[in-house]
Amino acid sequence: MNTLYVIGIGPGAYKKMTIEAAEALKKSDLIVGYTVYVDLIKEHFPEKEYMSTPMKREVDRCELAFEEAMKGKTVAMICSGDAGVYGMTGLMYEIGVRYPFVELRLIGGLTAATSGAAVLGAPLIHDFAVISLSDLLTPWEKIEKRVSLAAAADFVICLYNPSSKKRQDYLQRACDLVLEHQKPDTVCGYVKNIGRCGEEGHVLTLGELRETQVDMFTTVWIGNSQTKNIEGKMVTPRGYRNV
Amino acid sequence: MNTLYVIGIGPGAYKKMTIEAAEALKKSDLIVGYTVYVDLIKEHFPEKEYMSTPMKREVDRCELAFEEAMKGKTVAMICSGDAGVYGMTGLMYEIGVRYPFVELRLIGGLTAATSGAAVLGAPLIHDFAVISLSDLLTPWEKIEKRVSLAAAADFVICLYNPSSKKRQDYLQRACDLVLEHQKPDTVCGYVKNIGRCGEEGHVLTLGELRETQVDMFTTVWIGNSQTKNIEGKMVTPRGYRNV
Numbered sequence: 001m002n003t004l005y006v007i008g009i010g011p012g013a014y015k016k017m018t019i020e021a022a023e024a025l026k027k028s029d030l031i032v033g034y035t036v037y038v039d040l041i042k043e044h045f046p047e048k049e050y051m052s053t054p055m056k057r058e059v060d061r062c063e064l065a066f067e068e069a070m071k072g073k074t075v076a077m078i079c080s081g082d083a084g085v086y087g088m089t090g091l092m093y094e095i096g097v098r099y100p101f102v103e104l105r106l107i108g109g110l111t112a113a114t115s116g117a118a119v120l121g122a123p124l125i126h127d128f129a130v131i132s133l134s135d136l137l138t139p140w141e142k143i144e145k146r147v148s149l150a151a152a153a154d155f156v157i158c159l160y161n162p163s164s165k166k167r168q169d170y171l172q173r174a175c176d177l178v179l180e181h182q183k184p185d186t187v188c189g190y191v192k193n194i195g196r197c198g199e200e201g202h203v204l205t206l207g208e209l210r211e212t213q214v215d216m217f218t219t220v221w222i223g224n225s226q227t228k229n230i231e232g233k234m235v236t237p238r239g240y241r242n243v
Numbered sequence: 244m245n246t247l248y249v250i251g252i253g254p255g256a257y258k259k260m261t262i263e264a265a266e267a268l269k270k271s272d273l274i275v276g277y278t279v280y281v282d283l284i285k286e287h288f289p290e291k292e293y294m295s296t297p298m299k300r301e302v303d304r305c306e307l308a309f310e311e312a313m314k315g316k317t318v319a320m321i322c323s324g325d326a327g328v329y330g331m332t333g334l335m336y337e338i339g340v341r342y343p344f345v346e347l348r349l350i351g352g353l354t355a356a357t358s359g360a361a362v363l364g365a366p367l368i369h370d371f372a373v374i375s376l377s378d379l380l381t382p383w384e385k386i387e388k389r390v391s392l393a394a395a396a397d398f399v400i401c402l403y404n405p406s407s408k409k410r411q412d413y414l415q416r417a418c419d420l421v422l423e424h425q426k427p428d429t430v431c432g433y434v435k436n437i438g439r440c441g442e443e444g445h446v447l448t449l450g451e452l453r454e455t456q457v458d459m460f461t462t463v464w465i466g467n468s469q470t471k472n473i474e475g476k477m478v479t480p481r482g483y484r485n486v
Contacts, residue, residue: 008357010261018353019265020258082353084360086481090368093478106361108259108353110325114251117327118349125333126381127389129372129398137482138369142397146370149396153389155372235336238329239380 001103004069006089008082008109011195012040016115021107028076032065037080040196049073062091066099082111086132086160112194112219113158119201120189121233123221127155133170134161147174151181156227156236159220162190168213171220175210178222182206187223189234190214203234244346247312249332251325251352254438255283259358264350271319275308280323283439292316305334309342325354329375329403355437355462356401362444363432364476366464370398376413377404390417394424399470399479402463405433411456414463418453421465425449430466432477433457446477 005024010016025031030049031041038052051068053061062077069075079087083106092104117124129150133143150157157178162171178186184207192200192215204212206222214220227236248267253259268274273292274284281295294311296304305320312318322330326349335347360367372393376386393400400421405414421429427450435443435458447455449465457463470479 010351013263015263015266016261016351018253018259018261020256022262023258082357082360084357084365085367087368089361089365090478090480093365093473093476094480097474108253108358108361110261110351110353111357114325114327114354115351117325118332118351122327122332122336124328125330127372127374127386129370129393129396131370143370146396146398149392150372150398153372153392154385155389155393230336231340233336235333237333237337 001101002069002072003074003105004065004102005076005105005107006083006092007076007078007107008084008087008111009037009041009078009080010109011081011112011115013195014044016110016195018108021109024107025076027074029073030068031076031078032061032068033078034061037078041078058088058091059095062088062095066095066102069102070099082109084108085111085130112160116191116194116219117221119191119194119199120203120221121230121235123156123189123223123227123234123236124158125236125238126224126226128158129155130158130160132160133167133174134164135167144177147177148180151178154224156224157222159222161216162218162220163214164216171214172210175206178206179210182225186225187227187229187234188221190218190220192218194219203229203232244344245312245315246317246348247308247345248319248348248350249326249335250319250321250350251327251330251354252280252284252321252323253352254324254355254358256438257287259353259438261351264352267350268319270317272316273311273318274321275304275311275318276321277304280321284321301331301334302338305331305338309338309345312345313342325352327351328354328373355403359434359437359462360464362434362437362442363446363464364473364478366399366432366466366470366477366479367401368479368481369467369469371401372398373401373403375403376410376417377407378410387420390420391423394421397467399467400465402465404459405461405463406457407459414457415453418449421449422453425465425468429468430470430472430477431464433461433463435461437462446472446475
């Protein structure tokens with residue numbers, strides 16, 4: 001069996017990768033990924049062979065990884081964050097049925113929900129929902145329904161892909177849906193460039209978030225009814241002090 | 244300022260820790276945590292000072308960490324998984340207002356939702372909700388509401404603390420709530436002892452999960468309406484193949 005690693009490299013900084021991920025990259029002959037993430041890894045493993053495909057060429061990228069693994073190379077498919085959260089792992093299993101002689105080995109990484117949370121404080125200490133606002137692969141009506149029901153359930157909500165050039169008002173629309181269930185002073189936060197050069201975290205209210213323009217390198221957290229701003233940090237209590 | 248690290252050590256295996264977490268533990272004089280996690284770390288850093296408190300003594304544990312940091316020691320408070328997901332980070336900020344000369348530094352780890360997902364396949368490729376079934380700190384009615392609304396929103400659902408000696412039928416009750424919205428053949432999975440000795444993953448249907456007794460070292464995933472069983476793996480597609 002040929003081994004094909006699917007590796008979450010975390011937010012970007014080398015030391016935020018797991019020890020296992022770094023070891024698997026060292027063992028690999030070829031590293032495959034989306035152009036941006038390949039560039040992040042290249043400086044730490046300059047001696048490896050690299051191949052990349054642009055966004056929207058995910059199927060090609062996965063097939064490329066399997067084909068190269070079939071040639072006997074040890075291949076690593078890399079994703080930012082965790083490869084199992086809006087990443088390539090699912091597609092790799094779907095395509096993998098055609099490559100019975102390649103064994104997938106999944107290696108976890110820090111996904112933005114948790115790595116960005118650590119920049120803001122402690123927003124995810126209680127139940128939470130993770131929702132992507134990208135309607136490239138999901139109907140917007142389904143996204144709206146999830147945002148509404150998550151707010152009705154008083155989940156902390158983490159939003160991936162909150163904005164893009166074509167979707168400049170999506171975050172505002174999501175905030176309006178949450179505002180049907182949560183107060184305008186609900187504590188929220190957003191982080192730009194998590195774990196990378198230019199990292200920037202902001203804690204603000206839901207009312208303020210609604211008026212904020214974020215970019216596609218930003219992740220957003222909307223607190224639940226209990227979330228507090230403690231000295232500028234976003235903190236969701238769990239009730240240990242009431243026991 | 245004295246430094247107090249709050250470190251997520253991941254599921255347990257040393258190599259599933261981030262490089263940054265291992266570096267921070269090396270720099271620490273004293274490592275504080277819940278007895279079980281302290282024992283996991285001790286073998287890798289035998290030369291350190293250790294202090295632990297049992298479960299339900301979380302406030303004491305946090306105060307202990309701050310008091311020792313005030314003495315000038317570099318202290319690491321460790322949590323399993325990510326310290327920011329049902330972990331100590333929130334309480335550390337709440338208690339930290341009394342210790343203005345101690346600076347918290349948060350270091351992420353793989354939480355069970357993602358580290359266990361990698362054992363099952365790719366359950367979290369689309370929007371998901373994370374819910375703890377423990378009613379020690381949360382009213383059961385609130386937990387029920389969240390499970391119901393998450394199922395109504397067609398989220399993949401990851402359940403932490405699905406069972407304990409006192410709550411043997413909680414997973415069954417959660418499954419019954421999901422069954423009001425999802426079919427009995429919905430693909431589910433559970434993993435026992437993620438990243439530790441005795442790790443065991445199982446993929447099964449929601450109907451079968453309802454009849455399964457799990458223990459407190461188990462995490463559960465309930466698929467959405469699209470989740471598939473691909474050669475024994477739990478896979479939630481994202482629609483890349485339809486683009």
